[in-house]
Amino acid sequence: MxxxxxxxxxxxxxxxxxxxxxxxxxxxxxxxxxxxxxxxxxxxxxxxxxxxxxxxxxxxxxxxxxxxxxxxxxxxxxxxxxxxxxxxxxxxxxxxxxxxxxxxxxxxxxxxxxxxxxxxxxxxxxxxxxxxxxxxxxxxxxxxxxxxxxxxxxxxxxxxxxxxxxxxxxxxxxxxxxxxxxxxxxxxxxxxxxxxxxxxxxxxxxxxxxxxxxxxxxxxxxxxxxxxxxxxxxxxxxxxxxxACNAFHAVKISFANEVGALAEMMGVPPEEVLETLCSDDKLNTSAAYLKPGFAFGGSCLPKDLRALRYRAARLDLKLPMLESVLASNEEHLRRATQAALDVGPVRLGVVGLAFKENTDDLRESPVVTMLETLIGKGREVRVWDPHIQLEKIYGSNREYILNAIPHIGRLLTASFEEIESWAHTLVITQRPSAEVAARIRANGKPVLDVARGLS
Ligand SMILES: NC(=O)c1ccc[n+]([C@@H]2O[C@H](COP(=O)([O-])OP(=O)(O)OC[C@H]3O[C@@H](n4cnc5c(N)ncnc54)[C@H](O)[C@@H]3O)[C@@H](O)[C@H]2O)c1
The missing domain is CATH 3.40.50.720 (NAD(P)-binding Rossmann-like Domain)
Structure with missing residues (x-):
């Protein structure tokens, strides 16, 4: 730029x-x-x-x-x-x-x-x-x-x-x-x-x-x-x-047409749905979510996309674009995981465990999937997230992480200082706070910024 x-x-x-x-x-x-x-x-x-x-x-x-x-x-x-x-x-x-x-x-x-x-x-x-x-x-x-x-x-x-x-x-x-x-x-x-x-x-x-x-x-x-x-x-x-502009316009048209077709099949007026969607200019028709970064996850987007895909299939309705969104996300995660593997057999300090910053929700966090692969391939990994202490999370959130990585407690570090001194390379999976970003920049260690959180 x-x-x-x-x-x-x-x-x-x-x-x-x-x-x-x-x-x-x-x-x-x-x-x-x-x-x-x-x-x-x-x-x-x-x-x-x-x-x-x-x-x-x-x-x-x-x-x-x-x-x-x-x-x-x-x-x-x-x-x-x-x-x-x-x-x-x-x-x-x-x-x-x-x-x-x-x-x-x-x-x-x-x-x-x-x-x-x-x-x-x-x-x-x-x-x-x-x-x-x-x-x-x-x-x-x-x-x-x-x-x-x-x-x-x-x-x-x-x-x-x-x-x-x-x-x-x-x-x-x-x-x-x-x-x-x-x-x-x-x-x-x-x-x-x-x-x-x-x-x-x-x-x-x-x-x-x-x-x-x-x-x-x-x-x-x-x-x-x-x-x-x-x-x-x-x-x-x-x-x-x-x-980028022409692809975006084409994606917008196809999105409106697919959501409209599904709405119609379910007896909902498509125009009303799309007009209401557009009346949100904070998250919908805005720059929100339009920044390249890490894969999405969490307790809503994957679940709701799966449900849409299932319901459309039951209605015999093909929605190729919406159906391919989860596959696109998985491919994005695969690229990031491969980049972490390509760093080589060194100590990887993963910064961020929740599916995005400022939450302790681990459900369907793509970082968990990434860690599973890295551990499975024998990589030495530790992880730090400013909002996650295992003893403080409970319910479905705790169940999810312990089911995915039973020994997560041994991988979690209590502070940024701890992971900073332990790791050979820092892997950034969510946007760090300004203070942590400044420390990452200052410490001179190799960084793999899969979230583009330092850009
Ligand atoms: N049409 C659109 O809506 C639109 C919008 C934005 C961008 N573009 C892009 O702009 C470019 C032009 O699109 P277009 O629709 O105007 O194309 P066009 O085919 O209508 O016009 C191209 C013109 O260039 C002339 N030409 C070719 N070689 C020449 C040469 N050596 N010397 C002089 N004239 C020559 C042709 O005779 C023709 O009149 C394309 O790259 C297109 O993708 C098009």
């Missing part, structure tokens, strides 16, 4: 703040950037993304050249027409083309002559095996690089097409290796067809990634007319975020 520029490393949050505080930051609403903030922009590929990007940037005052291999699209734009239907697009193209702020060409060389930024918006369609097809991107970048061979005017090449993390470094940057004037950034697009113009002008998310701070700011500056603070991130995060 760090981008560096000539003035040194800038944390993404700080960089965002700085841009947003600039006096020339202008919100959309008929106001266009001042002369100093206008850029010459070349947009490579005039498909859904490129055409909307070109028309919106032109309508906010930038001087835009669009390039496409398709003569029909180029002619359409130059006639002031949209090459396809998208609400609001033809009006923007008509206005910008007649004002001379938007021109289309089939020549990359002509388009980038006066450009400060080249936005690559070519297609990256699926290959037969599902892999991402980079043929259009490779060709567009090669054409761009050929025209930049003797370039002295600075140019930022920003990849707007959806590409895997590493593509800019492995495919794009090498093409410009001999060209000192070119910097590379990633600037993924999040528009939805049908509302693409509005999604651009009132963007939910603007992301610019790169390791060259000036290049990142140059690209972010294109969006001064958009009332959204750009997220300035690393190059690979910018590439990855588009996949």
């Amino acid at each position: 760090v981008v560096s520029n000539a003035r040194g490393a800038v944390r993404s949050g700080e960089a965002r703040g700085r841009l947003a505080e600039e006096p020339n930051w202008i919100h959309f609403g008929g106001i266009v950037p001042s002369e100093a903030h206008k850029s010459g922009v070349a947009v490579l590929g005039l498909g859904y993304v490129g055409c909307v990007t070109a028309a919106c940037l032109a309508s906010t005052g930038h001087s835009v050249w669009g390039v496409d291999r398709d003569e029909h699209k180029v002619r359409s734009v130059n006639r002031g027409e949209a090459p396809f239907y998208e609400p609001g697009l033809k009006e923007l193209i008509r206005e910008s083309a007649s004002a001379g702020r938007l021109t289309a060409t089939m020549s990359t060389r002509e388009a980038i002559e006066n450009a400060d930024v080249a936005l690559v918006c070519v297609g990256t369609p699926s290959e037969r095996n599902g892999n991402l097809g980079l043929d259009q991107l490779r060709r567009a970048v090669e054409e761009l690089a050929a025209t930049c061979a003797n370039r002295t005017r600075p140019l930022v090449v920003a990849i707007r097409s959806t590409v895997f993390p590493g593509t800019c470094e492995q495919v794009v940057m090498p093409a410009f290796a001999g060209t000192g004037a070119v910097r590379v950034a990633a600037n993924p697009e999040f528009l939805r067809e049908g509302v693409a113009v509005r999604d651009f002008m009132e963007a939910a998310l603007v992301v610019v990634g790169g390791e060259d701070g000036d290049a990142v700011e140059r690209v972010a500056g294109l969006y001064r007319a958009v009332p959204t603070r750009p997220c300035l991130v690393s190059l690979r995060t910018a590439e990855m975020i588009k996949y």
